[in-house]
Amino acid sequence: MPSDQILLVAVCAEEVFFNHHIPGSVLIRPAELVSGIKPATGKLPNAKHLSTIFSRIGLSKEKHVVAYDDEGGGWAGRLIWTLDVLGHHNHSFLNGGLVAWINEAHPISSGIAEQEPSDYVAQIDRSVVVDLGDVLSQIGDSDSIVWDARALEEYTGTKVTALKNGHIPGAVNLDWLELIDHDSNLRLKPLDILKRELESLGIDNNKKIITHCQTHHRSGLSYLVGKILGLDIKAYDGSWSEWGNHPDTPVER
Template sequence: MQDWPLLLEADQLDDHLKAHPDDPELLILDTSSADNYHKHHVPGAIHIPPARLQRGEKPAVGKLPSQEQLEALFSEVGLTPDKHVVAYDDEGGGWAGRLIWTLDVIGHTRYSYLNGGLQAWVNEGHPVETAPATATPSNVDIHIDSTVMADIESFLKLLGNSQLAIWDARSAEEYRGEKVLAKRGGHIPGAANLDWLELMDRDRNLRLKDLSTLQSMLNERGITADKTVITHCQSHHRSGLTYLVMKLLDYPHIKAYDGSWGEWGNREDTPVNTGDEP
């Protein structure tokens, strides 16, 4: 298997599939909607319903599934240690980023993100399939690595630490408390807001903006690589993309808060700010 970059372009994947259509070390995972997957997908891609990447228990529906659920999922799709995963979705990277974070959690570090996902693949004329691909099941034994996870109790203890940056990937309206999707609206004190949608280039089929541009956007908000950065949204779906972007920018200390606002905004003992940070 060639040494692929984390950010993989459609032409690179297409060339590889044409040269090696039955590559035993390649596992393409599609986290698009079921409708889009059945309409068209990258040849050989196995579908993962996005809901299976979250626990689904209210109010914090985005929490990591149980170890048993993860073992069942990744066994079904045929994950093995030698597989290089190519992750993509149909929305610009949220679910694919959530999948990559999940792979980090289970210790599987061989993966790439297909830049632009299904939209780039289809709109640029690459071959597609409509029939669901069949996986060869494996027997996955998972060990959870909490290094890239932020739980609420440790998060609360870090608030106010000068070496902590918080990236809130929700909309500005949610951040300011104008749009409320929990018992309380607003944001975690000290959090910087950069909507995940701002990371995408809509003129380039939802590819990510140039990495230097993304770095400048983060620097302007104090989300710098010398800090420990915790990212979240409402359910750690949108922040799947922000986690991925920080990996692409080589941030050494990043975590995702999978409880996200679904947990924080529904508790009574968590501090909340509204409006814009000073």
């Protein structure tokens, strides 16, 4: 693939990007991928906002986006989910991201890179997005399963993160951090291991899968892993910040 057709995108804090990034990368700040509107701050921004962000980094239909971050894949996965929402499926995930790149002594750039802007017009396809009503309607459906990617104490409700705490009835829990090999520069664990672990929880290609966390940041990685494994997976971007603060949602503990 010609290098001018590759768009390297780092999703990280501006300070991190300024100090070290992969040469040729452009920056998307994590806050630019979410609406920021309380209580469900992680919901998808509107098309106008997304058009502005992706025009700034020079996205076009011909570009192959390589997404990475500095944390193991949460924000990179959120970017890939956003691209899927926009119908831009021409993308890859840099396994290990910036941590592996630096630790394995690859070239590094610093400063804020300029990118030739484009005139990108975002068109939202909600086929990989579910809302609160969709999640409610699947409760008790044996063909569907909710993958809660939060920490165990959030899932059990012992950690308070909303007005109501616990989990969506019937949801299973696999912490997003369990997807990462912390002894391999934050690369994903081998896919056969991830597949077996998910299958042990009932997450397989016979189910329609909905994933979430608190704000659909951590579940960016669970969405990405599901896609890599060929699962039928969508994301609930309202996540627990919406579910746990809504007066009419059922909660299990």
